[in-house]
Amino acid sequence: MRPTRISSLFPRRADAFKLCRLCQHRAIRTSARLLAAPSPQTPAKSSPAPVGQSPASYKAPTKNDGFSLETLGRPIGFHRPPLPGKNSGEDTRSLKERRDDFVDWGNHLQRRKELTKAVSKPYFRDFTNVQYERGKSFLANPRVFRADRALFFPNFVGTTLADLSKPADTTLVLLNRISLVSVYSSDWALKQVQTWTSEKQNPDLCRILQGSRGIAQPVEVNIETNRLKYFILSLFKGRLRNERAQEDWDKYFFVRKGITDEIRENVGIMNAKVGYVFLVDGACRIRWAGSGDAQEEEKHFLNKGLKTLISETAGSAKTNPKAQAA
Incomplete structure (x- = not known):
């Protein structure tokens, strides 16, 4: 075996000079690229802080961090009609x-x-979603969905103000009536629903409902999955009855079980802290829906949609009186 020379472990002077020239060419090319690159833009000046607020605590307004509301462009609900007794939450x-x-x-x-x-x-998903548009999930559709395209509202099982001792199904109440269904689960959500339905916020809607008794009706679904809160809520049944007409007591539902993720996703009630409003026809089909706080234009859509459904029902009753009698 031939011994290794120590001089072979180090580059010769000519090779070292050649490497230095190569490094010089690389440095020149890198400098040329840097000079040709566009200069970084200066950051935009932030808006000044409001009077009385320190600049450190002030945050410039943003456009909801990319969140934007969209109009409900397609029917929501289930493809199969609801059945009484379904979604009771009981293992039979x-x-x-x-x-x-x-x-x-x-x-x-x-x-x-x-x-x-x-x-x-x-767990805090519903709470964090409230920071955008006060939890509003979508904008209401300007017109009601066609009857042949609309999907079905699910059945809920609970108790009513008329009788808290036995279960009742929402489907039996919704059949053969135009129903304004309000779904909520907290005082926050109830106040949002009232922006759509209360006499103070929407007097035209109340006049339409009052003048169409027998055809249209208000239905409320109060969802409370917590057992203790459900019990406390039932203690206020006297006050709830005084706030409503006696004929509407069987249309106010307390629901504790059977609210699955499938129901929330199909009906659009993804945020449990927000109120929702639906127009449901006599076949339990969702023809219109709204969420969160009502905008003035959306209240007009609701009133117009309710009139349209009442006209449809009145027209079908004239053409088929036996079906209306049934």
Whole structure:
């Protein structure tokens, strides 16, 4: 084996000079690219802080961090009509069916997937969404959806102001009537719903409902999944009855169970802290929907849509009186 010379481990003087010339060419090319690149723009001046507020605590107004409301452009709801007793939240299976479901591996995987989805849902998602437009999810559609395109409103099971001791289904109340359905679950959401339906905020709507008794009706769905809050809410039934006509007591629902993520996603009530308003026809189809605080133009859309549905019902009653009698 030939011994390695120590001089071979270091570059010769000529090679060192060649490397230096190469580095010089690279430096020249890099400098040329930097000179040709556009100069960075100077940042825009931030808007001055309001009078009485320190600049450190002031945040310049933004456009909702990219969030923008869009008009509800397609029908929402379910493709199948609702059935009384469905979405009750009660397990009506027999002991044998429960045992088979427990030992079935496919059902176990499906149940585990549902639990994983429920756990992974951020608890404060509904609270953080309120910072944009006070939780408003979408803008109301200017016109009602066509009857042949509209989808169905789900069935809710709860108790009513008329009788808190036995369960009642919303589907049986909605059939054969034009219903203004309000869905909320807190005082915040109730105040939002009142911007659409109260006599002070929308007197024209109240006049339309009052003049169309027997054809149109108000329906309220108060969702409270917490058992303790549900019990406290039932203690105020006397005050709630005094605020409503006696004929509307069976149209005020307390709902605690059966509100699944599937229902929320299909009906559009994704934010549990916000109020929603729906126009539902006599076949339980959602013909119009609104969310959050009502804008003046949206209240006009609601009133116009209610008149349209009342006219449709009156017209169908004239052409088919047997169906109206049924």
